[in-house]
Amino acid sequence: MTMTIRFPLRATLFAAACALGLTFSVTAPAQAQVTAFKQAVAEAAADDDSIAAFYRQRDYQPIWTAEGEMARTRRAALLDALSGVSVHGLPEARYGVAALKARMAAVRTTRDLGEVEVAMSRAFVTYAKDVQTGLLTPSKIDDGIKRKVPLHDRTAYLTEFADSAPQAYLRALPPVTAEYRALMKEKLRFEHLIALGGWAPTVPGSKLEPGDTGTAVIALRDRLVAMGYLQRSATRTYDKPLEQAVRKFQLAHGLLADGVAGGGTLSEINKPVQERLKSVIVAMERERWMNRDRGERHIWVNQTDFSAKIIDHGRVTFETRSVVGKNVPDRRSPEFSDEMEHMIINPSWHIPRSIIVKEYLPKLRNNPGAAGHLIITDSRGRRVNRANADFSQYTGNSFPFDMRQPPSSRNALGLVKFMFPNRYNIYLHDTPQKSLFNREVRAFSHGCIRLQEPFEFAYALLAAQSDDPQGLFQSILKTGVETKVELETPLPVHIIYRTAFTNEQGRAEFRRDVYGRDAKIWDALNQAGVALGTVQG
Structure with a gap:
């Protein structure tokens, strides 16, 4: 032809x-x-x-x-x-x-x-x-x-x-970060585990603790051995090595590391390999979303880890616990990147309009003296005399006043806040509610990020522009006067959400999907054609 x-x-x-x-x-x-x-x-x-x-x-x-x-x-x-x-x-x-x-x-x-x-x-x-x-x-x-x-x-x-x-x-197209490379390796490792049948059988029961014996303890031992947290052994007792293995697992999954396999810990231990693989694949997609210059020095806030870090040349130089937004529709902390420009020492809390109309206006309608720690001002900044005000006449749309809490140790923002002006009105700040940092899941705020060690965080930031950052900060703090301190070099801030990330050894750690966002991402990836095998375990 x-x-x-x-x-x-x-x-x-x-x-x-x-x-x-x-x-x-x-x-x-x-x-x-x-x-x-x-x-x-x-x-x-x-x-x-x-x-x-x-x-x-x-x-x-x-x-x-x-x-x-x-x-x-x-x-x-x-x-x-x-x-x-x-x-x-x-x-x-x-x-x-x-x-x-x-x-x-x-x-x-x-x-x-x-x-x-x-x-x-x-x-x-x-x-x-x-x-x-x-x-x-x-x-x-x-x-x-x-x-x-x-x-x-x-x-x-x-x-x-x-x-x-x-x-x-x-x-050169994919992210060239160490994190992306490590996630790729972990993806292959989990796929290999699935091909071999997954981890050992799941652990029955609702709680196991040191001293326990029996088949559930054996199942816990075998599961932790398969996951790499425990050396092989024939023990049938919840002994010291098993307790230490549980602690290692808890630390790698953002759990309270008490060595007791309670309900929350067992729930995470019993997650199948496939669920962990999904988290890794989602983390790879998220890493691609941030395929950009993040700054040689930057702030890294992982909402699911409830942590805030300062990263210098790829190394964590400061880390503290954080509290993020409560898991309700109008309080969840958003994910975005911006630049921190300044901090305010002895801040006033200028209450967002949404909080005024939802939380304080109903109280003021019933009692003009409610929330007496807050100052109410008119459009010209003049203080409103509560005794002469009739708040019952206002709705959420017509309320004409602003409200603020002046600087004090009881201020909702604590004694310092860190500003990166953005359309979402989100920033990092101190808080008088210190007990919240002892919680395992720390989602309590209106959306902003609260820091456990805000003073130390400020010292670390000011160290780039002062020979005595602590002395500078404390001297301003002692005045009690609201003071703005500019950062000589604006610092990139990345508020992220990763349920899977890798540690210094390149192994994946996991956190709970507190807002359900990663589940949504996986569903979208799956609809686009990303699929896993069928082996469970």
Whole structure:
């Protein structure tokens, strides 16, 4: 069988066609061939502005289907990357690599060739965006995820790739952070565990403690051995090594490390490998959402870990416990990044409008003297005489006053707050409610982040601009006067939400999904084609 075409087939497509028993003869003038190819590319790319713009800029010259070694290298590099997307927790079916290969093998005409050229560009830009900045759009998952993803221009992907070494460019797309690499390794480890049947059988009962014996203790021992928290042994008793193993597990899962396997601890111990793998894959997606320069020095607040850290050149130099927003619709702390500009020592608490109308206005209607520790002011900043005020006439929409709590040790913000002005009115601050930091789950605030050691946090920040940061802070604090202290170098703040992250040894640690956000992300990933095996345990 002989077929006449109007554009030279590149070597790989020619070989594929020959394997089907076809032969070719090129008869049309070169200019007609080129014109037909350009028309085919233009039509195939017409519904994608970014790809269409790329080909217009280069007069429709091909990058995938051209003759020569470079085009072959590009094709091979892309097909190799698309065939390995599962290592990133991305769905293979999304990129249609099998269909793409079939189309390449089925090229018969110049139009076919132009359509394959565009199809490869579509697959490339889709993969490049997904592996660099995430498969999902965060704001569509949960309204508390305010994360702005650093999306790259789709036309620029193609332009950069055309001017780069193909394999090197593709390798540089995913996050290059140590965390992403460690999560990838943990993903493979958990997948291997699933293939082997998972961990040992689950542990029965509601509580086990030192001194207990029996089959439940044996199950606890075997489960912790399988998880790597305990050396193999034949003990049937909840002995000291088992107690220490329980403590290690508790520390790695954000639990109260008392060595007692109570209900909460057993619930976490009995989570199947697949659930942990889901958390790791979600964490990889979240890491892609933050594929950006985070700052050599930055603040890292993980809501699920109830912690706030200062990171210097990749190393934690300060860490303290935190309290985050209560798990109710209008109080959950949002996720976003910003820059800390200053701190306020001896702050006043200017009460948000939402809190005024929901919490204080009902009380004032019943009793004008309610919440006497708060100062009520009018639009001109004048103090309102409560004795002469009739608060019963106001609704949430018509209440014309502001309310604030002046500086004091009983102020809701404590004695210092750390400001990174943002549209969500979220900041870090001290609190007089110190007992909350002893809780295992610390979700109690109106949305802001409370710190257990705010003074020490301030010292660490001021150390970058003062030889005596503690002395500077304390001298201002003692005045009792509200004082703004600028940070000479604004500091990036990243308020994140990770139920899985890795420790210094590269092993995954896990936290509870306090707001249910990661469950939503997994559901969205699953709907997009990300799937796990069926083994439980």
